[in-house]
Amino acid sequence: MNIKDRNKILALLEKDAKLTTKEISVMLAIGEDDVKKEIKSMEDEHLICGYHAFINWDKAEDDKISALIELKVTPQRGMGYDSIAKKIYEYPEVESLYLMSAGDYDFTVILKKATMREIANFVTTKLAVIEEVRSTSTHIVMTKYKEFGVSLADGKKDKRMAITP
Amino acid sequence: MRDFVCKKIKNLKPSGIRKLFDIVNEIPNVISLGIGEPDFDTPWHIREEGIYALQKGRTFYTSNSGLEELRNEICEYINRKYNLKYDAKNEVVVTVGGSEAIDIALRAIIDSGDEIICPEPCFVSYQPCIIMSGGVPISIPLSAENDFRLTATQLEAAITPRTKALLISYPNNPTGAIMELEDLAPLVDVIIKYDLLVITDEIYSELTYEGKHVSIASMPNMKKRTILINGFSKSYAMTGWRLGYALAPANILKYMLKIHQFGIMSAPTISQYAAITALRDGDKDIEMMREAYNQRRRYLIDAFKEMKLSCFEPYGAFYVFPNISEFGMTSEEFSEKLLKEENVAVVPGAAFGECGDKYVRISYACSIDELREAIKRLSRFVEKLRCK
């Protein structure tokens, strides 16, 4: 399949993973078997890495918060950043981990939502003690306005009149 | 007390959409496929420009024909699209939506009793506007067998010595039909032979899914006898900004401008500033929306095929126009029943002309989730009717 069609399938799935292969095939005018085959191969390549529900946890009424941590590290000779990264991302508490290109820190760590106490505990007893970590700076998310391209603030209400010419 | 209202207006048929609208508003959980405007918000960079204009205090009238910068952008856009050159000084007027452009075009050309040929099904305001201008609308009923395209034979048969102009709109509301170069060419011959003017409402030009839109104004010898109307409502999702425009040869535009000058003064200033940005940087927005509409269009056409509902494949706008004559109901009866039994709103085809009565208009300016649910309800409804 050409890259353009492949990317169209991905764009649709990224927005709505519940679309059936039949629906995708109809919407893009690509044969259903081709769609199935392509999705399967993208899953095998780990290009599609999963299908998740997109949840606005702020509505789930827990007292948990989201935190983002900037980490400064000292890379090891011959190992680069990858081995340090592994020591961090293997923790289930870590939701996302990015190595950053410039600035005065190296990694951005995003934690799964947790209580303030749990976060403090994780940072001090797990992250800060990793040998290569020189410093941590923890930021608490106060309000999430937009995530995965969806605005969380605006709601879904249709502002149009019910029938117009 | 006397009855003060003018007879012409009193006798004007009310819009066929009104009645349904009142019922829809009473029912919760309605999925409306009856909306003739984009479901997208106006792209943010365009709204931002409107906000900026407000902040800057750009809250005064503009020149009657519109901001010069906007007129330049409009001419540049039309040239880019159709390789058609208009003079931004004398051949453009910025109007309050395509709606006003239609109105002033008709008023500028109609002498009492002039006949304006108007193929149907068509946009609800054409015939009333013709009548209000003192003209006589002559309808040509189009059919799905011809893909709702107008043929030269049909046109020629409708012409009389009183015929002044032809009013067409492709891509079409409500049918979604388009006219391609090969369809326009024979029409042009007839138009020139009988010395007619053409008013072409191309408000859906950007929503063309197969090939590129062709403007009849760009056909040989047509520019001088064409009033070309377009606007921002559909292509940039800007319905509430109320902005459109008309392009015509200076000797006609001059008179349209006269009506606009006395009736309107100038189109909304803030909208005009936002529209400059739309024309300059809006191509990628159009592309994104067009792709989304196209996906939904395919989705609906496929669903109708599965339902075995007879429907010609539309290549433009955001409507499908399935044939419901197998159920032995008028389009209004069908729409009302569908609304009451399944909470799905569609617009009866009769609202767009008598010959539309075999059809209903379904808009796909809504999300796939809504379409999925609506299709589920519609097929249940259709099954029920067929079992009777």
Ligand SMILES: Cc1ncc(COP(=O)(O)O)c(C=O)c1O
């Ligand atoms: C065919 C057609 N022309 C003109 C208009 C008017 O558009 P506006 O006045 O918003 O530009 C519409 C709106 O539905 C339409 O469908």
